[in-house]
Amino acid sequence: QKEVEQDPGPLSVPEGAIVSLNCTYSNSAFQYFMWYRQYSRKGPELLMYTYSSGNKEDGRFTAQVDKSSKYISLFIRDSQPSDSATYLCAMSPIIQGAQKLVFGQGTRLTINP
């Protein structure tokens, strides 16, 4: 069983829809949670970062972390065609002087005009 599980999709929604992306994890030591966006053949781009449990909002993006359920979510409001990409969740435990991100498989998202 993988430490981080993410539905690979693909997910296709109409422009303007609210998108919900999710990951579950098994390692209770994870404390840092991130969402990255990756366009085809490009490097992952950091979208959101959350420490421990809670919500964080940045423009049209909201990240939620529920450590009790080992479940994280990313919501995209008023989705745009330019949001079409692969979305990767990533998480990391606290390690003295180091950082080892564990990524989900990524969800491929298409926003249809």
Next chain:
Amino acid sequence: DSGVTQTPKHLITATGQRVTLRCSPRSGDLSVYWYQQSLDQGLQFLIQYYNGEERAKGNILERFSAQQFPDLHSELNLSSLELGDSALYFCASSVIPLGNTIYFGEGSWLTVV
């Protein structure tokens, strides 16, 4: 543009050969990370350096090695290449070793034939 520079962008080589991938971190970043992205394994952490020192190791094969030089650039050496080593290799950097704001480069696409 994340500010992390990787060369070469594309590389085709034969089995059994050795290649070196190079990474220049963002200006001011002291920590460098290497990740491998393949279709079946997703994005996997290989190794992290901070100011020239190895800080964390992931599932990096013994045929692979890396180092970070005094000018902070880093190289990933892959030897005795196998077909299964074909992947996108990403370098990332952050200011501090616990940096949760980790910026990825555009990657080096390695094809082993």
